[in-house]
Amino acid sequence: MRFSKLAKAAVLVAIVAGTAAFVLTMPSRIPASALSPRSADLANGETMFNIGGCSSCHATPHQGDRTRLGGGLALATPFGTFKAPNISPDPTHGIGAWSEADFVNAMKKGIGRNGEHLYPAFPYTSYQRMRLADVRDLYAYLKTLPPVETPSQPHDLAFPFTVRRGLGLWQLLYVDGKAFAPDDSRDAVWNRGAYLVEGPGHCAECHSPRNLIGGIEANRRFAGGPDPTGKGWVPNITPGPGGIADYSVKDIAYLLETGFTPGFDSVGSSMADVVKNTSKLSAEDRLAIATYIKSLPPRSGKAPPKGPKTD
Template identity: 60%
Template sequence: MPRRVLLIVVLAGVIGVGIFWWLTIPAVVLSSALPAYQPDLANGLTTFNAGGCSSCHAVPNQPDRLRLGGGLALPSPFGTFYVPNISPDPNDGIGGWSEADFVTAVTRGTSPDGVHYFPAFPYASYQHARTEDVRDLFAYLKTLAPVTGKVRDHDVPFPFNIRRNIGAWKWLYMDGKPLMPDAGRPAQWNRGAYLVHALGHCAECHSPRNFLGGIVAAQRFAGGPNPDGEGWVPNITQKELADWSAKDIAYFLETGQMPDGDSAGGAMVRVIRNISQLSPEDRDAIAEYVKSLPPVDGPPRPKKAKKDS
């Protein structure tokens, strides 16, 4: 009897490992799935700015936002991630990548050597980007100056450093579905929804996360603790922005100036630096969509400690 029980346990374990291995296979986009295409560099630049690529990938503490050598540290509850070099350098950047490698990385979160990227790279949002936009972005990036220098490895402790586990995270939090337009809404609203949900990946910062690092769906865009442990990311639903007009939001996206005269701070400064480069029409579209977000209560902010008198 014990041998039979042991055999059942072993078989169940083997089956469980097999299911886990199958569910966590890194997804790829094959070159054969990409038809012949003539890239649009102007749209590649728009995608670059909307996606905020230089916000994270520009070399820190230097003025050129197109010097994409990476190196920015991103602290999180799971460890510290270091943003990679995405310049066209063939050795240290993505100069040796194929177009399929790039589309796979951006929309599937899989590296050219078939390893899961950590979701500090916001591919859970980028998965909804149109393939044409991603291909245009790749073509645009190839026009930029190569930057030499490898970025250091991530500082992520066990068990979070086991990349295969990220496949399970993707299974929970990625659906692989395109963002479908709402036929009942105007074109500008749909453009704003696309920019906010896909390229702009606004929910990645402006939403609270659970213990697995997944966005709490019921509180999407409702703000929460800053992942780097300092400060609070604001609620951008009508719970907090009810007094802002769509014009106020668009002006903020252009200048960083709030209706009360205050200005953007922290990482949002880098975001504004990119979004301000979009066309006024795209900023208006983002503003229209954000203004339409229903009010949602976010997690309670911790009370500030009283100072001793």
């Protein structure tokens, strides 16, 4: 009798827990009705494309045209290898058949066209901070690029990371849906830089260490650490120990334009790809980014191992 009661209680607990998990992991979408008619600003869309580094991940590897977004780049992580998808306007293999609402939900909510949770190798945790108008302009700009008839490759992941529904619990921790809020105590240049760095530029996604479940460690944000791909070291970009305290705002802006550091060295690895994008921004936007980065609170990051050159 006692065993029967315990079994029934266990079943009841399992049902309640399963129901709670099902409800908590349900995708939350922005309805198409929230997107009022507007004329897209393609020039702004191109700016978002550049600061967002879309070509760095999604351009077809081993060809020189950064607008051919056929995907295929492999991103190695502790959770498996992610393959950047085709986001060209091809209607079969890219996003040509996606509605604007589909795209907005991917960027702002981390939800795919078919209602699936997207893996945060796609940095929607930063893109959620973007203004809705900027996301819509980016969508319009992407639609002007050449379609690429290359199927997206499947990710190479092991169980349980193959179960996308579980990402709904992860998103409860790291996706709050809040857009960037300007700081009224700062000037327009600082706020523009803060927006570009924290939103479309997603700089913290690479320049911050992560915890065991892949979330950014908030107390060491921007303090650098091991490259998520397992190759090299991502530098500390705060004025803290081992960071960029000796860089002026002008130095940072110049690096974003040319790739050269104040010590007459040049950035390499993935940062070289970043500079290919930031060099196409306006001088005003590079100055704004530099202004914000220079203002970051000093944080101490782990020292890179001796040997390989860092970014």
